[in-house]
Amino acid sequence: MKNKKMLLIFTAIIFSLSCSNENGVKNNNIKNIKNLKTEQEYLKSIDYSNIADKVTQNKIHEILENAKVDSDNIDLFLKSVNYYNEATENKGLIKSGFLNSKNINPNYDEAAIQQIWDKKxxxxxxxxxxxTAFTLMKDYIKMEKPVIKAGEMLFMDMESLKNVPFKLFSQNEKDKFVNLFSEIPTEMTKDVRVHAKNVKDAWKERGIVFDKNSKISMISVFFHFNDDPKENILFVGHVGILVPEKDGKLLFIEKLAFQQPYQALKFNNRTELNDYLMNKYDTAWGQPVAKPFIMENDELLKEYRINPNNKN
Incomplete structure (x- = not known):
């Protein structure tokens, strides 16, 4: 029980931050991390928005619509964005458009935002x-088997879905959500190739199938937990949606954490996206567990590479 409580506490910390080859490890998408190409310069700046103004919201609506995302899901997403922005009085948000920043990990006053949020x-x-990711991605994920029981790591998610002020998901969609995001058993190794294969195998066992024809994709940052020596698990500590734009750029949509805002970021390629995410989440030192790793749908991100500022 003590270890379970420690696991839940560590989860809360994460919240605040927060055709396939059947052989898995031999898949070309799951490369030896030491041999990944690093020729591209590491990300130095980002273009990002908090989706706070009508012009930006209309533009994102158009991009999602061009990617064939259902208009009802887009409307639910923007309704959620506006609910959060209004409830937090736009605290710390970019008021309009996109901003270029050399700080690739924007800071927000989470304590102040929490106080404003709690009043309402x-x-x-x-x-x-x-x-947030599931709101936009749910039509592109099929669930072919019965739902599993919600894992302990989803306790705050389930509380939110129980008390959301407007209808967001049907019961079938909630079951799919649990099936997708509940923690995944793994083994004690730092080899992310092994963990990526375990994710792929677990989702296959749960009947999770991603639509290969979808223009959008789910980008998941997995964390390895080993608070109980007898139990190793993988959990989606962060996730967002990647959408192609007509000009060739990539739009990444995310909600940083319960009391951190929505962000939309523009990248030239997936390597930049990887660098942005690994800069934020690959920060631990001296840990016995694997580094965070990034999946695009059910495959290890081809452009995956570690944070050069953390070579531990």
Whole structure:
């Protein structure tokens, strides 16, 4: 029980931050991390928005619509964005458009945002990355087998879905959400190739199938937990949606954490996206567990590479 409580506490910390080859490890998408190409310069700046103004929201609506995302899901996403922005009085947000920043990990006053939020939302913890990503991605994920029981790591998500102020998901969609995001058993190794294969195998066992014809994709940052020596698990500590734009750029949409805002970021390629995410989440030192790793749908991101500022 003590280890379970430690696991839940560590989860809360994460919240605040927060054709396939059957052989898995031999898949070309799961490369030897030491041999990944690093010729491209590491990301130095980002273009990002908090989706706070009508012009930006209309533009993102158009991009999602061009990617064939259902208009009802887009409307639900933007309704959630506006609910959060209004409830937090636009605290710390970019008021309009996109901003170029040399700080690739923008800072927000989470404590101040929490105080404002709590005045208006006594029982609703808010929207997080998983709820946000699933809102846009749910039609492109099929569930062919019975739902598994919700894992302990989803306790805050389930509380939010229970108290959300407007209908967001049907019961079938909630079951799919649980099936997708509940923690995944793994083994004690730092080899992310092994963990990526375990994710792929677990989702296959759960009947999770990603639509190969979808223009959008789910970008998941997995964390390896080993708080109980007898139990190793993988969990989606952060997730967002990647959408192609007509000009060739990539739009990444995310909700940083319950009491951190929505962000939309523009990247030239997936290597830049990888660098942005690994800069934010590959920060631990001296840990016995594997580094965070990034999946695009059910494959290890081809452009995956570690944070050069953390070579531990």
């Amino acid at each position: 939302n006594k029982n609703f913890p808010g929207f997080n990355c998983r709820i």
